[in-house]
Structure formats: C-alpha cells, structure tokens
Amino acid sequence: MIYLDYQATTPLAPEARTAMLRWLDGPEGAGFGNPHSPHRMGRQAAAAVEVARERVAALLPPGGRVLFTGNACEAINLAMRGSDGVRKPGIAYSAIEHAAVRDTAMALGEAAEIPVDAEGLTDPAAALPENTGLVAVMAVNNEIGTVQAVAEWHARAKAAGALFLCDAVQACGKMAVPVADMIAVSAHKMHGPKGIGALWVRDGLELDPQITGGLQEGARSGTLSPALCAGFGAAAQRAAERMEEDAAHIEALWTRARDLFAGWALNGSAEARWHGNLNLRLEGLDVNRLMSECREVMFSAGSACASGSGRTSHVLKAIGLSDAQAKSSIRLGFGRYTTMDDLERGASAIVAGAKAQGL
Structure with a gap:
C-alpha cells in the first residue's frame, strides 16, 4: 500500500513506539503504574509524564503550560467552553476552521464567521462583531493546507479585548507556532500515538474544567x-530535531508532485501553504470511482473527519468552489516517511484512474 493521507494521520515514529513500550510493561517490567499514585511506581510514571510535557512544550511558545487531553477536539472544547466565563460571549472563527471549532462556536451561540478569499486566506483586518470575546483562526488548514497570519490575528484579538485560540494540529512539529x-495540538498528526492531544494555555489564563472528577490536569x-x-x-522531540530536514524533504516531494499532476487545478494558495498538503481537482472526476480503482493508494476525498457524511466540504465551498468542483477534488498528504517512489507510483495510479474516466 502507498500512504498519501498525512493530514488524516501520520505513521508512528519508531522513537515514539520505543518510548511507549516501557510504560506498557506488565508486572515484571513494572511500567504500568498510575502517574497519580504516591508510591515509587506512580512517581516514576509521573516523571515520564512530565518529561513528555516538557518535550511537547518545547514546540510551543514560552510563557504557557501544556495540559494533556484525549485528543485535539477535546482540547478545543476545553479552550472554548472553559473560557466562557472570562470573556465576552461572541465567538469569531474563520470559515475554514475544523468542525471542532465551528460546531462548538455554534453550540455556544453568538458565532460569527470570518470569510476567506479564493486562496483560502483570512484578512486580519476583517471586521469583528463588537461582542467578540474569542477569535479562532487555525495555523494550517487540514483540507487545503493554507497557512494563516496567526501572529496578526493574535494581535487583532488582543486589540479587541478578545482571547485568541489557534488550532495548530497541522502545524505543530512542522513549523514554529x-x-x-x-x-x-494532537500527537497523531506529528508521528505520535492516537488517543492523546494537548492544550497550551498562556500563563495567567484559568479555564473552567469541562470534565470533572479528579482534576489530574488541573482543568x-x-x-x-x-x-x-x-x-x-x-514524537515532539524527534519533530524538533528533524524540522528542517523534514521540511526540505517535503518541499522536494511537493515540487515533484506538481509536475506529476500537471493539468490538475490546485485548491488553495500555492505559496501560503504547508507543502505537505496537495488538494487538487479535475473537472468531471468521479472521486468515489477513482478511490475504488486505486485501492492500493491511500488518499482522501476531503477531510477525514467529514468523510462518509455526503456533505460538500465547507472548506472548498468557502473558497468559492461549486458543489461539482468540490466533489471532483482529492487531497494528498505526504511527509517524513514518504519516499519519492511512493509519490510517483501513487500519482501514476491516480492519473491512470482519471484517464480511465476519459479525463
């Protein structure tokens, strides 16, 4: 199989697997301790958790704390719902945010959408409603890879007296956040395991817990x-060590991929974009048929979180694509462990599948 779906999830790094095995050991290895227990096994497990926390924090700005969560969706919910009592009620979010942000904003009420242009980019000078207490703009879009002006949005939110939330799931470990x-952030989008994410919270900001009980992580x-x-x-430590190397490898793959898919239209900006994301469309393409014919190539018809829903991608609609154009789009994702041969063989199969449709 050829894996070209890095936005959905990434292969587990060998270093991450090795680090995990000790803490899965049974009675003989004694690595199964509860990190919240006061005895020696518990303290050893707690020490491992704190080392991990420091490594994840090293990828994020100084002046904040890392709270481990079950996934990035939980982290986003904790940020949005947990800050409800310390901010104005309005929430402004970009039109291409992940469903975790969009759905939570609409559930909390008084939500306003920040539009994007045809390249999938927001304008930090866009008007915000007067009651805006939280602005949410993601660093790198999960469907079309566009990179937003996060620093400018943070300054804009601060000037408006609002908090700023950044979904950095697709950025963390790949670029400075x-x-x-x-x-x-999420572990499995940067070669870590599934089932764990984190929320970085700046110093001085307190959140109301959304899952009550032992409050092991405070909030x-x-x-x-x-x-x-x-x-x-x-995984975080390895990402920090390899960031430049990974970026150079991905740039080479991107350059080759653009040649391999000559004649296909690019969805989203070519420049303000993470080049490990290639979202393409070909007029008249039957994506379901293509995926059926290219079963050995793992790629996506859109965001994995929305696959199977039957709904047109809200991201592709936000950049002005028609339903037909959106439904004739595919997303390829590549990264650290993608070889040039993987990319070339995968592209060859996809292009052949499109030609079999007379395209």
Missing part, C-alpha cells in the same frame, strides 16, 4: 496514560 492565548480530569504521554513526547 506563533503565540496565542490557547493552542490545540481536566482523568488518569493520564504514561505510554501515550511518552509517545507524544518522543
């Missing part, structure tokens, strides 16, 4: 998994 009030309850934390930490 600008400062915000709250930043959501979040639940026993932490030392194995998942250790895997996340190891």
Whole structure:
C-alpha cells in the first residue's frame, strides 16, 4: 500500500513506539503504574509524564503550560467552553476552521464567521462583531493546507479585548507556532500515538474544567496514560530535531508532485501553504470511482473527519468552489516517511484512474 493521507494521520515514529513500550510493561517490567499514585511506581510514571510535557512544550511558545487531553477536539472544547466565563460571549472563527471549532462556536451561540478569499486566506483586518470575546483562526488548514497570519490575528484579538485560540494540529512539529492565548495540538498528526492531544494555555489564563472528577490536569480530569504521554513526547522531540530536514524533504516531494499532476487545478494558495498538503481537482472526476480503482493508494476525498457524511466540504465551498468542483477534488498528504517512489507510483495510479474516466 502507498500512504498519501498525512493530514488524516501520520505513521508512528519508531522513537515514539520505543518510548511507549516501557510504560506498557506488565508486572515484571513494572511500567504500568498510575502517574497519580504516591508510591515509587506512580512517581516514576509521573516523571515520564512530565518529561513528555516538557518535550511537547518545547514546540510551543514560552510563557504557557501544556495540559494533556484525549485528543485535539477535546482540547478545543476545553479552550472554548472553559473560557466562557472570562470573556465576552461572541465567538469569531474563520470559515475554514475544523468542525471542532465551528460546531462548538455554534453550540455556544453568538458565532460569527470570518470569510476567506479564493486562496483560502483570512484578512486580519476583517471586521469583528463588537461582542467578540474569542477569535479562532487555525495555523494550517487540514483540507487545503493554507497557512494563516496567526501572529496578526493574535494581535487583532488582543486589540479587541478578545482571547485568541489557534488550532495548530497541522502545524505543530512542522513549523514554529506563533503565540496565542490557547493552542490545540494532537500527537497523531506529528508521528505520535492516537488517543492523546494537548492544550497550551498562556500563563495567567484559568479555564473552567469541562470534565470533572479528579482534576489530574488541573482543568481536566482523568488518569493520564504514561505510554501515550511518552509517545507524544518522543514524537515532539524527534519533530524538533528533524524540522528542517523534514521540511526540505517535503518541499522536494511537493515540487515533484506538481509536475506529476500537471493539468490538475490546485485548491488553495500555492505559496501560503504547508507543502505537505496537495488538494487538487479535475473537472468531471468521479472521486468515489477513482478511490475504488486505486485501492492500493491511500488518499482522501476531503477531510477525514467529514468523510462518509455526503456533505460538500465547507472548506472548498468557502473558497468559492461549486458543489461539482468540490466533489471532483482529492487531497494528498505526504511527509517524513514518504519516499519519492511512493509519490510517483501513487500519482501514476491516480492519473491512470482519471484517464480511465476519459479525463
């Protein structure tokens, strides 16, 4: 199989797997301790959690704390719902935010959408409603890869007396993450394990817990998994070490991919974009048929979170695509472990599949 769906999830880094194994050991290895227990096994597990926390924090701005969560969706909900009592009620979010932001904003009420242009970019000078207490703009879009002016949005929110939330799931470990009030990240989008995310919260900002119980993370309850934390930490450390190397590799893949898909239209900006994301369309393409014929190539018809819903991608509609154009689009994602041969063989199969449709 050829894996070209890095926006959906990334392969587990060997370093992350190795780091996790110790904390999955049974009685003989004694690595299964509860990190919230006061005895020696518990203290050892707690120490592993704190090492992981420091490694994840190293990818994020100084002046804040990292709270481990079950995933990035939980981190986003904690940020939006947990800050409800310390801000004005209005929430402004970009038109291409992840459903975790969009749905939560609409559930909380008084939500306003910030438009994007045809390249998928927001304008930090766009008008905000007077009651805006939270602005949410993601760093890198999960469907079309566009990179937003996060630092400018943070300054704009601050000037408006609002908090700023950044979904950095697709950015963390790949590029520097600008400062915000709250930043959501996910381990499995940066070669860590599934089942763990984190919320970075700037110093001085207190959130109301949304999961009550033991409050092990202060604003979040639940026993932490030392194995998942250790895997996340190891993945973060490796990402920091390889950031420039990974970026250079991905740039080479992007350049080759643009040649391989000559004649296909690019969705979103070519420049203000993470080049590990290639969202393309070909007029008249039957994507379902293409995916059926290219079963050995793992790619996406859109955001994995919305796949199977039957709904047209809100991101592709926000940049002005018609339903037909959006439904003739595919998303390819590549990264650290993608070889040039993987890309070329995958592209060859996809292009052949499109030609079989007479395109």
